[in-house]
Amino acid sequence: xxxxxxxxVLAPTLLIFFLSTLWFPSxxxxxxxxxxxxxxxxxxxxxxxxxxxxxxxxxxxxQLQKMGVSPELAKERVxxxxxxxxxxxxxxxxxxxxxxGVVEVIGIVFIVLLILELLGVTDIFKKI
Amino acid sequence: MRRAxxxxxxxxxxxxxxxxxxxxxxLPPEPWNIKAIELKNTPFFPQTRYQCGPASLATxxxxxxxxxxxxxLAGEIYIPDRKGTLQIELIAAVRQHGRVPYVIDNSLxxxxxxxxxxxxxxxxxxxxxxxxxxxxxxxxxxxxxDSDSIIMRSGRNYRLLMPKNQFLSGWSxxxxxxxxxxxxxxxxxxxxxxxxxxxVIALESVGQWKTAQQSYHSVLVKWPDNTLARFGLANTxxxxxxLTEAVDQYSKVLDKDSGHKPARNNxxxxxxxxxxxxxxxxxxxxxxxxxxxxxxxxxAINTTRTEIQEACPDVPAMH
Numbered sequence: 001x002x003x004x005x006x007x008x009v010l011a012p013t014l015l016i017f018f019l020s021t022l023w024f025p026s027x028x029x030x031x032x033x034x035x036x037x038x039x040x041x042x043x044x045x046x047x048x049x050x051x052x053x054x055x056x057x058x059x060x061x062x063q064l065q066k067m068g069v070s071p072e073l074a075k076e077r078v079x080x081x082x083x084x085x086x087x088x089x090x091x092x093x094x095x096x097x098x099x100x101g102v103v104e105v106i107g108i109v110f111i112v113l114l115i116l117e118l119l120g121v122t123d124i125f126k127k128i
Numbered sequence: 129m130r131r132a133x134x135x136x137x138x139x140x141x142x143x144x145x146x147x148x149x150x151x152x153x154x155l156p157p158e159p160w161n162i163k164a165i166e167l168k169n170t171p172f173f174p175q176t177r178y179q180c181g182p183a184s185l186a187t188x189x190x191x192x193x194x195x196x197x198x199x200x201l202a203g204e205i206y207i208p209d210r211k212g213t214l215q216i217e218l219i220a221a222v223r224q225h226g227r228v229p230y231v232i233d234n235s236l237x238x239x240x241x242x243x244x245x246x247x248x249x250x251x252x253x254x255x256x257x258x259x260x261x262x263x264x265x266x267x268x269x270x271x272x273x274d275s276d277s278i279i280m281r282s283g284r285n286y287r288l289l290m291p292k293n294q295f296l297s298g299w300s301x302x303x304x305x306x307x308x309x310x311x312x313x314x315x316x317x318x319x320x321x322x323x324x325x326x327x328v329i330a331l332e333s334v335g336q337w338k339t340a341q342q343s344y345h346s347v348l349v350k351w352p353d354n355t356l357a358r359f360g361l362a363n364t365x366x367x368x369x370x371l372t373e374a375v376d377q378y379s380k381v382l383d384k385d386s387g388h389k390p391a392r393n394n395x396x397x398x399x400x401x402x403x404x405x406x407x408x409x410x411x412x413x414x415x416x417x418x419x420x421x422x423x424x425x426x427x428a429i430n431t432t433r434t435e436i437q438e439a440c441p442d443v444p445a446m447h
Binding site for chain 2 (some may be wrong): 030031032033034035036037040043064066067068069073076077079080081082083085088089094096097098099100
């Protein structure tokens with residue numbers, strides 16, 4: 001049973017749910033955050049469901065890990081994001097622009113030149 | 129050979145047509161009468177393969193008075209499988225280092241204003257084509273009118289001069305995204321108050337109270353009547369345990385806007401923590417709270433009221 005739950009989000013979720021019912025009999029925050037007075041609400045949704053935000057954090061963390069980030073760093077990086085940013089990352093981590101470097105561009109030009117060369121259209125490389 | 133010549137001409141023409149000319153037509157002509165400027169003291173961190181994000185971030189963070197380098201930052205923002213860095217994580221990393229990440233207006237004039245203000249500008253460029261993008265981060269540090277070029281710390285180039293039109297083309301294809309990192313407690317140039325305050329509220333939500341406090345303070349120096357900034361200042365003070373100072377700021381919010389329910393709730397709760405029961409109860413008098421508002425606010429007020437009654441049994445009930 002423990003093995004099945006290992007690395008899944010279910011066990012920690014249940015644990016959090018259980019603990020939340022123990023510790024927070026009235027789940028309302030007493031001190032209201034600044035964002036609640038921000039009329040445009042760009043920063044984050046007002047509702048903060050404990051379980052949902054936990055699940056979201058976990059999902060993003062796993063995505064980062066799958067993309068080659070170490071588990072420890074992935075956890076820290078997710079914690080640094082606002083709930084809204086986490087949501088965006090979860091939905092679009094593979095599509096958002098990833099700034100890489102000029103190396104890529106040179107690579108593309110090289111490939112185009114190489115194809116032209118192989119097709120016999122140009123003969124740049126023979127001259128080099 | 130002649131055939132090859134035609135093919136190359138056709139290919140370059142189609143690339144130009146798809147990538148440059150269309151974009152250039154969409155750009156509104158910007159009035160251009162800019163003098164030479166170059167932030168020569170901006171530090172430089174040459175990028176290693178794919179890691180222009182960490183290198184550019186290191187540049188602006190060090191310019192903002194921090195001491196960090198690209199290798200350290202790579203662990204915070206580089207995604208190996210994407211071979212690059214996302215804007216969101218770049219913004220988050222600025223917050224983690226205790227600075228406000230401020231996304232500036234999307235005009236070249238706005239970049240120049242930041243440079244005039246002494247701030248290097250981190251930009252996202254698309255050096256490829258819209259359909260075949262090649263995103264690249266670089267840091268704009270100046271403009272050279274004699275060659276009509278933008279001066280950047282970019283990749284392995286300490287001082288890259290990119291023709292203005294080429295820069296604008298690449299910048300437009302990235303959605304004209306640009307970011308500045310002001311030193312602690314200072315504002316960028318041309319502040320869009322709503323956008324700046326949103327960035328500061330995000331700092332609060334990741335627990336960067338001290339930075340948020342300094343930033344609200346600098347907003348209030350310039351706009352003393354801004355209620356949102358003052359409410360934010362009060363909240364950051366409270367979160368750092370400076371309860372008496374928080375009480376002063378909450379009260380100032382209510383002086384300006386007596387119907388500010390979140391400030392009323394937080395003030396009452398802070399007063400209770402200070403053991404000032406009578407004042408806490410007075411703050412939550414029903415006549416101040418007649419207007420209906422969001423359930424979250426109503427619930428918080430009810431909870432606060434209950435807690436005050438439990439903590440202050442000697443004081444008569446409010447209803």
